[in-house]
Amino acid sequence: MNLKQSIIIAAILGIVSIAAWELYWRSQGYFPDMDDDKYLWAATRAKVDIATENDVVLVGSSRVLFNIQLDKWNELTGITPIQLANAGSTPLPVFHDIVENTDFNGTVVVGVTPPLFFSTTFEQAPPWTRASSRSDFYENRTYAQRLNYQLSIPLQKSLAFISNDDEAWYDDLNLKALLNTIELPNRTGKPQDPPFRRFQDIDDRRNVRMKERMVTDTAFANSIKAVWKSMLTSEPKPPPPDKEGTIAFFLKDAEKFQARGGKIILLRSPSDGFFADLENMAFARNDFWEELVKKANVPAYHYQDYEGLNGFQTIEWSHLSATDADLFTENFVNILLKDKIITNLKTN
Known part of the structure; x- marks a missing residue:
């Protein structure tokens, strides 16, 4: 031959x-979709460098990712927000990056998930590094890495088995995830973590929508609840919140951002069940949210205060279904328009 x-x-x-x-x-x-990895985040972060005063940037944790829908926002205002929220992280490092490393003077919506926002300013803590590592990657990425990402986009959009998400999903299709599905004897006797299955889809703008299976398959939704409960009740326990440090850090950046004409909006998204009980007990609204709002003195929206925001039931205690996220976004944007906090470019 x-x-x-x-x-x-x-x-x-x-x-x-x-x-x-x-x-x-x-x-x-x-089916084919994008990976929510540092490459996609960096490509989205690059948009801030050329954004105008009319643009909107979203920072926060996963509730901002799930609950704010970019197409709905654009439909109502003519503006597509730049989605920079990160699951499981505080918004402080990303907001700091925007303030210190860009000239952006538009609007930033800051999602306030109390256990994360008020968690820490310690740069080695997981809620901080999950966000700051992506900002660092954006600043230091090579041209080869940028080209590699651009070349990967057609493959990610065409092939279902292309999977390299930063999150260690149990049901990913990369080799590491597939090997982790092999059941081995538990030799330590310690309880094993429940499998954390991917329950959202993401596109190339970082618009996240909850999988429909979360609504139709109760067992699947309950598996995500089991993960949340395991994370929040297992050892070691997380350190106590740093309310004073986190608020002071945020206020310093907020002052600098507002001095150059930027606008800030605080958003507290819905939570239910186990999460709501935890947040009410450890992060009482009067002690945390109200103090932040008073000191920041910026437009602030807590879901409990608005009929259009408080009528939703989260699927797994923390995030909205895709259908509810559309309506939540619509109601939130209409409140902002009514309060004249943002502008509808379609009519101006």
């Missing part, structure tokens, strides 16, 4: 293997 025949056979076998692998995973309910 000559070299040419070997190459042709190898190419055919490779194509057939890839096609079979792709078809198998599609038969299991997977």
Whole structure:
């Protein structure tokens, strides 16, 4: 067999293997979508460098990711927000990055999830590094990394088995995730963490929507609740909140941002059940939210105070379904327009 025949056979076998692998995973309910990784975040962060005073940037944790829908915001205002929220993180490092490393003087919506916003300013703590590491990557990424990401986009949008999300999802399709599905004997006797399955989809603008399965499959939704409960009740316990430090850090950046014409909006999204009980007990509204609002002296919206924001039931104690997120965004934007906090470019 000559070299040419070997190459042709190898190419055919490779194509057939890839096609079979792709078809198998599609038969299991997977479909192509983007990975919420540092590369996608950095590409989105780059938009802030050219944003105008009419633009809106979203920072916060996963509630901002799930609950604010970019298309709905654009439909009502003519503006598509820049989504820079990060799951499981405080918004403080990203807001600090915007204040210190850009000239942006538009509007920043800051999501306030109490256990995360008031958690820490310690730069090595997980709620901080989950966000700051992405800002650092944006500042230091190489041209090769930028090109690699651009080349990956068509593959991510075409192939379901392309999966390299920063989150360690139990049901991802990369080799590490697949190996983790192999059940091994528990030799330590310690309780094993429940599997954390991916329960959202994301597009190339970082618009996140909860999977419909969360609404239709109670067992699947309960598996996410089990993860939250395990995270918040297992050892070691997280350190106590740093209310004074986090508020002081935020106020310093807020003052600098407002001095150059920027506007800030605080948003407290809905929570229920176990999360709401925890937040009410450890982060009482009067002691945390109200103090932040008073000291910041910026427009602030707590879901409990508005009929259009408080009528929603979160699916797994913390996030809204895709349908409810559309309505939540619509109601929130209409409140902001009514209060003349933001502008509708479609009519101005």
